[in-house]
Amino acid sequence: MATKLVERPKLNFFEKIYLSSILHGLALTFGHIVRLFRGKTKVVMQYPEEKWDSNLPEYYRGAPALVTDEHGRERCVACQLCEFICPPRAITITPEEIPNNDPWAKVEKRPKAFEIDMIRCIYCGMCEEVCPEQAIFLRKDYAITGESRAEMVHDKRKLYEIGGVRTGLVNKWNELK
Amino acid sequence: MDWFLIITTLIKIVVVVFLAILPSVAYSVYFERRVSAWIQDRLGPNRVGPLGLLQPIADGLKFLLKEDVTPGHVNKFYFWLAPALVLVPALVTCAVLPFGSEMQLPLWLQDLIGTKANIPMVIADLDTGPLFIFAISSLGVYGIVLAGWASNSKYPFLGGVRSSSQMISYEIALGLSIVPLLMIYGDLHLGKIVAAQAKEGWSLLPFWTEGHAFAFDLKKIALAVPVGISFIVFMTAIFAETNRVPFDLAECETELVGGYHTEYSSMKFALFFLGEYAAMIVGSCFAVTLFFGGWTLPFGLSAQQLGAVGPGIALFQFLTLFIKVFLFVLFFIWVRWTLPRFRYDQLMRLGWVWLFEIALVNIILTAGLLIAFR
Numbered sequence: 227m228a229t230k231l232v233e234r235p236k237l238n239f240f241e242k243i244y245l246s247s248i249l250h251g252l253a254l255t256f257g258h259i260v261r262l263f264r265g266k267t268k269v270v271m272q273y274p275e276e277k278w279d280s281n282l283p284e285y286y287r288g289a290p291a292l293v294t295d296e297h298g299r300e301r302c303v304a305c306q307l308c309e310f311i312c313p314p315r316a317i318t319i320t321p322e323e324i325p326n327n328d329p330w331a332k333v334e335k336r337p338k339a340f341e342i343d344m345i346r347c348i349y350c351g352m353c354e355e356v357c358p359e360q361a362i363f364l365r366k367d368y369a370i371t372g373e374s375r376a377e378m379v380h381d382k383r384k385l386y387e388i389g390g391v392r393t394g395l396v397n398k399w400n401e402l403k
Numbered sequence: 404m405d406w407f408l409i410i411t412t413l414i415k416i417v418v419v420v421f422l423a424i425l426p427s428v429a430y431s432v433y434f435e436r437r438v439s440a441w442i443q444d445r446l447g448p449n450r451v452g453p454l455g456l457l458q459p460i461a462d463g464l465k466f467l468l469k470e471d472v473t474p475g476h477v478n479k480f481y482f483w484l485a486p487a488l489v490l491v492p493a494l495v496t497c498a499v500l501p502f503g504s505e506m507q508l509p510l511w512l513q514d515l516i517g518t519k520a521n522i523p524m525v526i527a528d529l530d531t532g533p534l535f536i537f538a539i540s541s542l543g544v545y546g547i548v549l550a551g552w553a554s555n556s557k558y559p560f561l562g563g564v565r566s567s568s569q570m571i572s573y574e575i576a577l578g579l580s581i582v583p584l585l586m587i588y589g590d591l592h593l594g595k596i597v598a599a600q601a602k603e604g605w606s607l608l609p610f611w612t613e614g615h616a617f618a619f620d621l622k623k624i625a626l627a628v629p630v631g632i633s634f635i636v637f638m639t640a641i642f643a644e645t646n647r648v649p650f651d652l653a654e655c656e657t658e659l660v661g662g663y664h665t666e667y668s669s670m671k672f673a674l675f676f677l678g679e680y681a682a683m684i685v686g687s688c689f690a691v692t693l694f695f696g697g698w699t700l701p702f703g704l705s706a707q708q709l710g711a712v713g714p715g716i717a718l719f720q721f722l723t724l725f726i727k728v729f730l731f732v733l734f735f736i737w738v739r740w741t742l743p744r745f746r747y748d749q750l751m752r753l754g755w756v757w758l759f760e761i762a763l764v765n766i767i768l769t770a771g772l773l774i775a776f777r
Contacts, residue, residue, distance in 0.1 A: 243757075245635075251741040259441045267444045 282366050287349045289367040290342055291389030292382070293360075299330055300386070301361035301396060304337040308353035308362055316346035317353065333399055340382040344370045360395050407518055415526045419502065420494055423725070428680040429459035431732050438733065442740045463673075471669040474554075481553035486667065486674035488546030492539045493681035499532040500688050501525040501594040503698050503720035507711040521711045524698075524720065525594060532593035533585070536689055537578055540644060543682060544570045547646070547653050547663045550675070554666040562662030565747060566653035569643060572754030573650075577640035579762035580633045583769035584693055587626060597697035598709050605696040606630045622776040629769040634694050636762050641690060643750070645682040648739040650750055654679075657744075687731035691724065698724040 240246045261267045271278065294300050304321035322338035324331050353362045365388055372378040380388075433448070433455070440447030449455040473479060503524030513519055529535055544566055551563015584606060588596045600606060609627035643650040654662035661667075664675045691697060698720040712720070745753065 248742065252737060255442045255737065255741045258444060259438070262441050262444060269444060269446055272446075 279366070286366050287351045287364045289344065289349075289365055289370055289380070289388060290347065290351075290353055290362055290385075291365045291367075291380075292340060292362055292385040293389040293392040294386060295396065296391065296393040298391075299333075299399070300336060301359050301392075302337050302340065303333055303359050303361070304335045304340075305358065307356045307358065311352045311356045313350060313352065314346040314348050316343045316348075317341070318343075330399065337382065340385060342380045342385065344372075344378045344380055345375060360392070363389060363392070365389065407516070407520060411522050412526060415522075415524075419497055419526060423721075424494065424497060424681055424684055425677070427684055427725075427729075427732075428677055429463060431680050431684065431736070432462065432676070433459050434733065435736050435739070438736045439740045442737075466670055466673040469669040471671065474556075474666055476555045477666060478553040478555060481549045482666075483671070485546045485550035485553060485663075486671045486678070488549060489543050489678035490546075490674045490681065492542040492546075493678050493685055496536045496540045496685045497688065498526040499529050499535050499593055500685070500692055501597055501697055502724050503712075503717045504594075504598075504709055505711045506717040507713055509714065523594070524717060528594065530592050532596075533581055533591060533689075533693075536685075537574075540682065540685070541570065541574055543678065546675075546678070550667070551653075551663040554663070556666055558659045558661070558665045559663045562653045562655065562659050562665075565655075566646070566663065568747070569650060569652050569750060569754075572751045573640045573643035573758070576636055576754055576758035576762050577644060579759070579766065580636035580640060581693060582762075582766050583629045583633045586766070586769050586773060587630070593692055593697075597692060597699060600696040601699040601709055605699075605701060606694045607634060608701060622772075625772050625776065626769070629765050629772065630694070632761060632765045632768075634690075636758050636765070637690065637693070639753075639758060641686045642735075642738070643754070645686050645735075646679060647683060647735055649742040649745045651744060652747060652750065655744060683735055684728060684732060687728045687735065688724070691727045691731060695727055 258267070262269070292300065292302055304319055306319050306321065309315075309317045309319050318339070318341045319337050320339040321335050324333055324336050330336075349364065351364050354364050367388055370378070436458075437447040437449075437455070447455070448458045451457040451461045473482060501524060505521040505523050507521050508516075527535075547566040548563045551559040551561070551566065554560070584596070585591060587606075588599050590596055590599070604623065607627070607630060609624045642648075646653055651662075654664070656662070659665070664672055667675060700723060
């Protein structure tokens with residue numbers, strides 16, 4: 227194998243007694259302090275006070291949430307596809323029948339309880355992808371915190387609170403047949 | 404009369420150790436973290452209290468509340484002894500450092516306790532100040548070596564071995580480096596060295612002689628050369644003495660995990676930490692006393708304060724020293740976050756081949772100059 231002899235750099239006297247390079251180094255680090263105090267250095271974001279929220283991209287995958295449509299109808303029809311697809315099994319749906327006197331009685335089913343365990347959720351977005359009714363979306367909320375496991379389970383009320391209203395796309399239930 | 408001496412000494416010890424050195428240790432850790440952050444374009448701890456100023460208290464509480472683990476494989480006696488052996492010498496050396504001239508008690512207090520004696524502003528008024536400091540402060544290395552050995556683990560062991568080899572390479576240079584100063588002032592009493600600097604100008608200010616703020620005195624300027632050399636040698640050796648970068652071979656987080664304190668936790672680790680920073684503060688104080696006039700103001704402003712002074716001026720002298728030491732500690736921190744660590748053999752070479760010889764030649768140079776300008 228070919229060997230390559232690396233020559234050590236020849237240092238002159240002032241480099242050998244370290245002092246010049248020490249002074250140079252001290253000046254360099256002091257320059258960093260000065261630049262920081264003059265506000266010329268970009269320092270790390272101070273998180274709870276400053277947030278990156280306005281820069282989140284459109285495709286950002288945050289907490290999953292349920293949405294209602296323009297008539298105030300909950301879009302979820304409790305088909306449980308999201309529950310089946312969910313890789314960490316974070317979603318639990320208890321379906322119920324819609325009573326006959328309800329204006330949306332022909333939809334037949336709605337979730338009685340819809341729970342997403344946010345400790346389990348991996349924000350993969352498969353629930354959004356699989357939903358035939360466009361009822362579940364991943365929103366931009368990312369700071370999901372709680373002091374107990376029970377607090378970390380988002381129930382139906384919480385999910386609609388995060389999700390809000392979405393209009394358009396699903397129109398098949400609108401005109402009465 | 405004896406009780407007066409004992410009580411005042413005890414008060415001085417409490418004030419210096421518990422009100423000056425230990426709080427400034429806590430806050431030099433804070434400044435270490437802030438300044439390192441500034442150098443690395445960060446902000447550092449700024450959450451606990453305004454500007455993060457309560458951070459040291461939070462850190463102290465954390466140390467107290469942590470579990471104190473004594474691993475099963477250590478030699479318990481020496482393992483427990485070592486942290487104390489690091490901290491105690493660092494605190495004991497502050498006994499001979501003068502932090503003011505002499506305090507005259509206010510009249511009502513003199514009447515109350517029935518004595519007219521003044522209180523010297525130094526804990527132990529020894530005639531052999533520097534020798535005492537060298538003798539005691541080098542004992543701190545035993546703590547490190549014992550910690551390394553008693554931990555019965557490879558990284559602490561390497562740290563301990565390095566520390567002892569480091570000590571033999573800087574101690575001679577440290578001792579010899581201040582000999583020129585002792586020759587110039589002709590005294591080993593630190594209080595008298597400070598008093599001489601108050602009158603004749605600080606050791607490192609060549610253009611300031613007795614009575615003139617900007618004078619051109621050939622002797623003083625010529626003597627500034629050896630004093631400057633001895634300052635550089637002394638500072639280099641003090642960095643090694645306090646185990647600070649670039650000579651922190653014993654600790655050396657990047658190679659030896661934590662060096663000699665790898666196996667330590669909780670308050671025992673905190674003692675090592677306190678010891679390192681207390682040594683740094685006392686070392687800075689020593690350097691200030693020898694080269695920057697101790698508690699005095701520059702340009703003869705303190706020449707009138709040499710005798711007995713009132714409590715207000717005594718406090719002012721104390722604060723002057725404190726500010727100078729604070730600037731020195733900042734310099735220590737600044738150097739730590741600038742320089743890389745010396746290699747083991749490079750330190751030995753620097754100590755034995757360079758600093759030792761430079762210090763020796765410096766003594767002869769000083770002697771020659773003193774004879775020439777007699």
